Amino acid sequence: MSRSIRLAVIPGDGIGQEVVAQGLKVLTAVLPQDVKLETQEYDLGARRWHATGETLPDAELESLKQHDAILLGAIGDPSVPSGVLERGLLLKLRFAFDHFVNLRPSKLFPNTTTPLAGRPDIDFVVVREGTEGPYTGNGGSLRTGTPAEVATEVSLNTAYGVERVVRDAYERANARPRKKLTLVHKNNVLVYAGHMWKNIFDKVGQEYPEVTTDYLHVDAATIFFVTQPERFDVIVTDNLFGDILTDLAAAVTGGIGLAASGNINPTGEFPSMFEPVHGSAPDIAGTGKADPTATVLSVALLLRHLGFAPQAARIEEAVAADLEARDGSPRSTDEIGDALAVRVAG
Amino acid sequence: MSRSIRLAVIPGDGIGQEVVAQGLKVLTAVLPQDVKLETQEYDLGARRWHATGETLPDAELESLKQHDAILLGAIGDPSVPSGVLERGLLLKLRFAFDHFVNLRPSKLFPNTTTPLAGRPDIDFVVVREGTEGPYTGNGGSLRTGTPAEVATEVSLNTAYGVERVVRDAYERANARPRKKLTLVHKNNVLVYAGHMWKNIFDKVGQEYPEVTTDYLHVDAATIFFVTQPERFDVIVTDNLFGDILTDLAAAVTGGIGLAASGNINPTGEFPSMFEPVHGSAPDIAGTGKADPTATVLSVALLLRHLGFAPQAARIEEAVAADLEARDGSPRSTDEIGDALAVRVAG
Numbered sequence: 001m002s003r004s005i006r007l008a009v010i011p012g013d014g015i016g017q018e019v020v021a022q023g024l025k026v027l028t029a030v031l032p033q034d035v036k037l038e039t040q041e042y043d044l045g046a047r048r049w050h051a052t053g054e055t056l057p058d059a060e061l062e063s064l065k066q067h068d069a070i071l072l073g074a075i076g077d078p079s080v081p082s083g084v085l086e087r088g089l090l091l092k093l094r095f096a097f098d099h100f101v102n103l104r105p106s107k108l109f110p111n112t113t114t115p116l117a118g119r120p121d122i123d124f125v126v127v128r129e130g131t132e133g134p135y136t137g138n139g140g141s142l143r144t145g146t147p148a149e150v151a152t153e154v155s156l157n158t159a160y161g162v163e164r165v166v167r168d169a170y171e172r173a174n175a176r177p178r179k180k181l182t183l184v185h186k187n188n189v190l191v192y193a194g195h196m197w198k199n200i201f202d203k204v205g206q207e208y209p210e211v212t213t214d215y216l217h218v219d220a221a222t223i224f225f226v227t228q229p230e231r232f233d234v235i236v237t238d239n240l241f242g243d244i245l246t247d248l249a250a251a252v253t254g255g256i257g258l259a260a261s262g263n264i265n266p267t268g269e270f271p272s273m274f275e276p277v278h279g280s281a282p283d284i285a286g287t288g289k290a291d292p293t294a295t296v297l298s299v300a301l302l303l304r305h306l307g308f309a310p311q312a313a314r315i316e317e318a319v320a321a322d323l324e325a326r327d328g329s330p331r332s333t334d335e336i337g338d339a340l341a342v343r344v345a346g
Numbered sequence: 347m348s349r350s351i352r353l354a355v356i357p358g359d360g361i362g363q364e365v366v367a368q369g370l371k372v373l374t375a376v377l378p379q380d381v382k383l384e385t386q387e388y389d390l391g392a393r394r395w396h397a398t399g400e401t402l403p404d405a406e407l408e409s410l411k412q413h414d415a416i417l418l419g420a421i422g423d424p425s426v427p428s429g430v431l432e433r434g435l436l437l438k439l440r441f442a443f444d445h446f447v448n449l450r451p452s453k454l455f456p457n458t459t460t461p462l463a464g465r466p467d468i469d470f471v472v473v474r475e476g477t478e479g480p481y482t483g484n485g486g487s488l489r490t491g492t493p494a495e496v497a498t499e500v501s502l503n504t505a506y507g508v509e510r511v512v513r514d515a516y517e518r519a520n521a522r523p524r525k526k527l528t529l530v531h532k533n534n535v536l537v538y539a540g541h542m543w544k545n546i547f548d549k550v551g552q553e554y555p556e557v558t559t560d561y562l563h564v565d566a567a568t569i570f571f572v573t574q575p576e577r578f579d580v581i582v583t584d585n586l587f588g589d590i591l592t593d594l595a596a597a598v599t600g601g602i603g604l605a606a607s608g609n610i611n612p613t614g615e616f617p618s619m620f621e622p623v624h625g626s627a628p629d630i631a632g633t634g635k636a637d638p639t640a641t642v643l644s645v646a647l648l649l650r651h652l653g654f655a656p657q658a659a660r661i662e663e664a665v666a667a668d669l670e671a672r673d674g675s676p677r678s679t680d681e682i683g684d685a686l687a688v689r690v691a692g
């Protein structure tokens with residue numbers, strides 16, 4: 001366990017700034033005295049793009065690489081054409097730093113609102129592949145803008161890429177009490193990629209005889225997310241299906257304000273990056289209405305990744321206790337951050 | 347309005363047989379005396395494939411083409427490798443008959459169960475593109491089964507294909523009281539196809555000044571499906587996103603037992619095909635537990651497509667009344683079919 005953390009911070013756009021400030025507040029409060037936290041802030045996102053036209057210059061990518069981890073707020077603004085910052089910054093980081101495990105836990109905390117009747121018991125984690133599938137930017141358009149236009153998007157999948165993320169998911173399932181792993185794909189239509197995923201899933205499964213496995217088509221999976229979410233323990237899935245399913249998972253567990261994520265490079269070759277699942281929410285930016293809890297929970301994932309498991313657990317317990325103690329009166333971003341900082345320190 | 351209907355019937359697998367029988371019962375009951383109904387049954391699906399290795403021979407495709415419409419039960423069985431019947435039969439029909447409008451209405455009927463708390467007011471229709479996107483079978487795998495395997499799936503999108511389905515969706519939105527159309531895609535990542543969809547959506551929209559429009563990324567759309575489904579009126583989307591969203595829509599409106607669909611060729615060049623959204627449910631096949639309502643509602647879509655709007659409305663009213671009158675005691679497939687047949691005739 002390293003006794004110092006060199007943390008890169010990318011607050012980004014909209015509420016990103018506000019929630020990251022609270023994440024850092026809680027991180028500082030939870031760290032043991034003898035752990036040195038060095039943060040370096042990077043000005044990346046919509047403002048920077050408007051000012052300089054840059055999304056992620058090579059020099060900054062190199063500089064980011066020198067850190068133990070990255071904390072990111074949110075990227076995106078309606079003033080920037082759709083795709084520019086996503087492809088040029090967020091996905092560029094995930095791909096450059098080989099974040100092949102996009103980890104997204106979903107838990108229905110006590111005393112939170114779910115749109116589901118009957119409050120099912122929800123506690124699962126999605127292991128979303130992060131470096132392949134339809135996210136590689138492979139595709140193009142011919143005769144753009146004419147009535148004869150043809151546009152393609154190519155989903156690229158490699159046994160190399162699928163096996164490593166599937167193995168990671170088995171490891172996680174094996175370490176949980178229920179030991180259940182569900183593969184989600186669409187192998188009755190996407191037969192090439194789908195069969196490769198399924199074959200690798202079955203093959204790797206032989207090494208984990210204690211893990212119970214299941215397969216669901218993505219369309220059927222969405223049904224179970226709302227009718228029977230308690231059936232899930234660990235889910236492994238492709239980049240795009242994981243994107244869709246984790247927003248739905250966030251919605252059924254009380255909203256995007258609580259959903260944390262880690263873009264993890266398990267080999268440690270590159271820094272992993274932690275960010276709330278939510279976006280920059282420009283409509284509420286600056287109003288103090290943003291809930292920093294998702295960012296604080298992302299900090300917990302960050303700590304666990306860096307070997308500070310007790311501190312990660314302290315944050316998660318603090319969040320659960322904080323939600324439990326809520327009386328329904330609205331609290332500002334800052335107030336929630338303060339309350340959590342007090343709890344983790346106490 | 348034609349005074350005869352030449353209907354091709356593909357009961358298919360599992361509960362397909364049972365629900366189609368009820369669909370035909372209600373169809374017969376609702377049709378005016380002077381309308382001649384000629385049905386021809388086709389033995390296609392898992393049984394046929396096991397017996398002969400055939401999924402959809404050319405001669406049968408030709409023969410199907412001679413009909414005014416097709417009623418399909420369900421296709422698929424665990425004994426058949428995933429993809430064989432889907433690609434070789436179901437999707438082959440959708441593509442051969444150019445079913446570019448895959449119409450899937452979602453309505454929360456009274457006295458039905460929804461997993462959502464608070465019973466939101468749900469009444470929207472998804473216009474799913476049916477002949478392009480990741481469903482074209484374009485892709486492949488290299489070094490299959492080895493650790494060096496690469497598998498691709500290509501999403502093909504044409505301005506021709508997108509414009510016609512977008513236009514159809516605007517027409518439908520324009521004909522509804524709320525006149526609202528939402529495009530769902532993922533144009534911040536799938537930038538080639540996504541931008542083409544969005545540009546065409548905006549361009550065609552200029553011809554429909556009364557239609558209010560909206561755009562959502564597919565991940566965000568799943569959130570609104572569970573937190574605010576009442577915001578939707580008509581949705582237009584790509585083949586794969588439509589597949590995922592309509593299963594979720596079925597789940598929030600009381601289940602796949604009530605979800606109808608039409609694979610429509612609006613030009614009338616080829617027969618359109620109507621089928622419940624649910625699958626063959628081999629686990630309950632033969633038990634009399636299958637709910638034929640989705641098939642009966644698909645018959646209503648079929649009738650409206652063939653110009654029998656009053657009869658279609660009679661079926662829809664009968665279903666609403668039947669659900670309203672339910673007392674919770676279980677009814678068999680046959681009993682539900684009988685009850686609906688009595689209502690539409692009465």
Ligand SMILES: CC(C)[C@H](C(=O)O)[C@@H](O)C(=O)O
Nearest residue numbers: 086090091243277534535565
């Ligand atoms: C902003 C977007 C590129 C991103 C994604 O699609 O991965 C987001 O939706 C997410 O889930 O982190």
Ligand SMILES: CC(C)[C@H](C(=O)O)[C@@H](O)C(=O)O
Nearest residue numbers: 188189219432436437589623
């Ligand atoms: C069975 C399968 C090929 C099909 C699809 O993906 O379109 C089904 O899920 C549907 O929605 O009709």
